[in-house]
Amino acid sequence: MGPHDPRRLIAAVVGKKKGRATFAMKRGLLCEPEARKAFQDKNDSHVELEVTETGLFLSRHHAFLGASPDGLVKCKCCAPRLLEIKVPLKIQDFAKRQLRAGELKKSSGYYTQVQVQMGVTGLNTCVLFVYSKEECRQISVPFDQSFFTEFIERCKFFTSSYLLPYISSNW
16 A cells, blocks of 8 residues: 555545554543643633633534534633644654744644644634643644645545545445
């Protein structure tokens, strides 16, 4: 299978390939409540700050698309925004790989993740909160409509060119 072979992705989409929780994913889930509290503490200057855990959002415009951000942030002084929490082993390693000049790289998988979350929820900002017990960083990521539009087009292409033909020939 080459790098552009769709079979692995098709298997994941139709449930034939089970994703496995990595050590980092398990650690992130365990530390998420602590990180959420640290986010609230760091942002206590906001007027009537509320951080609400969310479930799955489904796109109103694209039936194949959903997102589950780590939280919804509201206050009296700012527009509503999403919260996405990351708990890397070392923040410096995360920063080297994922950030450029203090901003999330567009080539980062996390960039795609938060853009899709914003596109699905209709919110224009996501706060990426990178947490460890020693330090934390907060990166505000604005919605990029052109990135999201291109992502949707790629999803439509994949669905019509690969996924639907696979489903129609296997069920």
